[in-house]
Amino acid sequence: MATIIKCRPLVAGNGRGEILATQQNISFWGGVDPATGMIIDPRHELFDQSITGRILAFPYGKGSAAAPLVLLELAKQTTAPAAIINIETDPLLVAGPIISKHFYGRSIPVVALARAAFDRLQTGQAATVDGGRGEIVING
Amino acid sequence: MGVQLYLTDHEKKMRDGHLGAAVSMAMSILVDLGEAIDAAEMVEITHVHTDSGFYLGDAGLEFVEHLAALGGRVAVPTSMNNTSFDIERCRSYGVSAEHSEKIKRLEKAHLAMGAIPFWTCAPYQDGILPKPGDLVAWSESNAIVFVNSVLGARTNRTGDLVDICCALTGRAPKTGLYLDENRAAAIHAMLKGFPTEAYADPRFYPLLGYFIGKQCGNQVVAISGIPEGVTMDDLKGFGAATASSGATALFHIVGITPEAPTLEACLKNDTTIQTITVSPDALKKSEALLCTAENEQLDWIGLGCPHFSYAEFTELAECIAGKKINSDIAFSVFTSRKILGRVENTGLLEKLTYTGIEVYSDGCLLLYPQSLKPSGTMMTNSAKAANYIFSQAGYKVAYGSIRECVESAVAGKIVRRPPAWLQS
Numbered sequence: 001m002a003t004i005i006k007c008r009p010l011v012a013g014n015g016r017g018e019i020l021a022t023q024q025n026i027s028f029w030g031g032v033d034p035a036t037g038m039i040i041d042p043r044h045e046l047f048d049q050s051i052t053g054r055i056l057a058f059p060y061g062k063g064s065a066a067a068p069l070v071l072l073e074l075a076k077q078t079t080a081p082a083a084i085i086n087i088e089t090d091p092l093l094v095a096g097p098i099i100s101k102h103f104y105g106r107s108i109p110v111v112a113l114a115r116a117a118f119d120r121l122q123t124g125q126a127a128t129v130d131g132g133r134g135e136i137v138i139n140g
Numbered sequence: 141m142g143v144q145l146y147l148t149d150h151e152k153k154m155r156d157g158h159l160g161a162a163v164s165m166a167m168s169i170l171v172d173l174g175e176a177i178d179a180a181e182m183v184e185i186t187h188v189h190t191d192s193g194f195y196l197g198d199a200g201l202e203f204v205e206h207l208a209a210l211g212g213r214v215a216v217p218t219s220m221n222n223t224s225f226d227i228e229r230c231r232s233y234g235v236s237a238e239h240s241e242k243i244k245r246l247e248k249a250h251l252a253m254g255a256i257p258f259w260t261c262a263p264y265q266d267g268i269l270p271k272p273g274d275l276v277a278w279s280e281s282n283a284i285v286f287v288n289s290v291l292g293a294r295t296n297r298t299g300d301l302v303d304i305c306c307a308l309t310g311r312a313p314k315t316g317l318y319l320d321e322n323r324a325a326a327i328h329a330m331l332k333g334f335p336t337e338a339y340a341d342p343r344f345y346p347l348l349g350y351f352i353g354k355q356c357g358n359q360v361v362a363i364s365g366i367p368e369g370v371t372m373d374d375l376k377g378f379g380a381a382t383a384s385s386g387a388t389a390l391f392h393i394v395g396i397t398p399e400a401p402t403l404e405a406c407l408k409n410d411t412t413i414q415t416i417t418v419s420p421d422a423l424k425k426s427e428a429l430l431c432t433a434e435n436e437q438l439d440w441i442g443l444g445c446p447h448f449s450y451a452e453f454t455e456l457a458e459c460i461a462g463k464k465i466n467s468d469i470a471f472s473v474f475t476s477r478k479i480l481g482r483v484e485n486t487g488l489l490e491k492l493t494y495t496g497i498e499v500y501s502d503g504c505l506l507l508y509p510q511s512l513k514p515s516g517t518m519m520t521n522s523a524k525a526a527n528y529i530f531s532q533a534g535y536k537v538a539y540g541s542i543r544e545c546v547e548s549a550v551a552g553k554i555v556r557r558p559p560a561w562l563q564s
Contacts, residue, residue, distance in 0.1 A: 010176040030531070030532050034197055034199075065191060065279045065280065065281060065297055065299050065300055066191070066194070066300050068301045068302060069197065069200045069301060070196065070197075072301065073200070075199065076199035089177075090177070091176075091296065091299060091313070091315070096299075098169055098172045098176070099203065102165055102168055103165070103202075
């Protein structure tokens with residue numbers, strides 16, 4: 001049975017995939033390789049895992065000023081996540097997906113979720129994210 | 141997408157394409173961004189410092205070339221941040237023809253849009269000095285924290301590619317540090333137990349910045365207890381360190397920086413203020429985190445992170461006078477074209493080159509190891525470089541003053557004289 005979770009829409013678009021959830025923040029610059037979509041920061045608990053096509057859930061979208069370049073590069077290389085779920089985000093994280101939408105016509109939907117609901121997300125769950133309406137649907 | 145973003149008629153015209161396709165794309169991106177981060181309206185900005193000329197992959201390059209091809213022109217003066225490598229000289233130190241070509245394409249696209257090719261991460265040393273209260277849109281973490289804190293102008297941490305959108309429209313979403321209420325400090329850092337000579341030691345400020353950034357993250361911090369006599373290079377090294385260990389975009393130093401004539405003037409007026417004490421012992425721990433070198437072995441000295449100032453070149457020349465760099469040591473200094481020109485004209489460059497020092501413009505010290513060797517031990521006077529070179533380039537690092545760096549380069553091994561004020 002599907003569960004529908006309402007959330008805050010940040011960047012419009014639809015994404016479908018398996019959830020990859022972490023309680024650690026992700027720095028895209030220096031933390032993710034755009035060519036492969038792999039987490040390359042050895043200090044991160046998702047080290048050596050691929051974010052490509054996954055619904056990537058991490059608490060705070062705090063990025064370096066170069067984060068938009070990395071996220072746009074992920075979109076170009078088709079190594080981007082299917083969607084991003086944060087508790088709180090910042091301008092540096094949403095900028096890449098917004099530019100991708102306008103420039104490549106490719107969406108990386110971004111939504112924000114309250115802490116309690118975020119904590120219930122589990123790696124491996126199949127889900128869809130509607131970044132325009134602000135909805136996460138967990139299947140099964 | 142909480143509050144509705146208000147746009148003036150002119151801003152709507154920009155978005156809807158009346159001022160050309162490049163402005164339309166840039167404005168549409170800023171509108172989406174503004175809505176996502178709850179901006180109520182746009183601010184008019186007077187200057188942009190852009191990092192969109194930094195080559196990180198073809199996507200950024202394609203975006204910038206697209207804006208240029210659509211006829212985009214900057215609406216406000218726009219200076220360019222450093223690029224990865226020295227544009228004219230990078231082939232001589234092993235940068236591939238392909239990468240060099242990409243940098244040149246980025247340069248061409250930016251020049252076509254009217255950006256100024258300063259190629260420096262320290263534009264405030266090249267005469268880009270917004271006035272207190274000016275609204276600007278800057279990228280580059282050390283420049284952001286400097287323009288906010290030391291110059292008293294206002295910027296958010298503007299992302300790469302967003303900065304060029306701000307440049308083409310002269311607008312930025314009105315949030316964060318553009319607003320009075322977000323510029324007051326939430327944390328008060330009190331210095332305790334430092335003797336007078338600590339404040340005159342150039343090693344003090346980057347160490348303090350590294351500690352403050354780690355403690356305060358992205359919060360605004362007020363620091364009290366620093367006497368007069370702080371130099372611009374001290375503030376540069378301090379700010380760069382805070383922005384690299386935390387994500388500091390604004391600090392106040394009571395009695396020194398423009399928004400902090402008194403502690404009360406720069407502190408939030410509520411009970412949530414957090415107070416922290418900074419002791420010599422805390423900085424000793426910071427130093428231990430930064431000094432990752434395990435023995436005296438040394439391969440490379442890297443100075444100029446952020447870009448070296450003319451005052452620093454003068455100090456370097458005084459320290460190296462009459463000496464030669466050990467032939468096993470690479471010694472490179474990174475600066476802007478403008479300062480390189482000055483160093484050349486005054487004869488300093490010739491003196492430095494004679495001793496074995498290499499001076500580069502345009503590029504970034506942090507990327508230099510890629511063309512040098514894959515791993516080794518380096519020494520620097522920059523806490524920012526010590527932090528990133530270790531975590532990103534796989535180099536071990538020794539931290540020291542310009543004088544210690546020179547002594548090490550001459551001796552061919554790491555020479556450090558830890559300051560007495562750090563020995564608690």
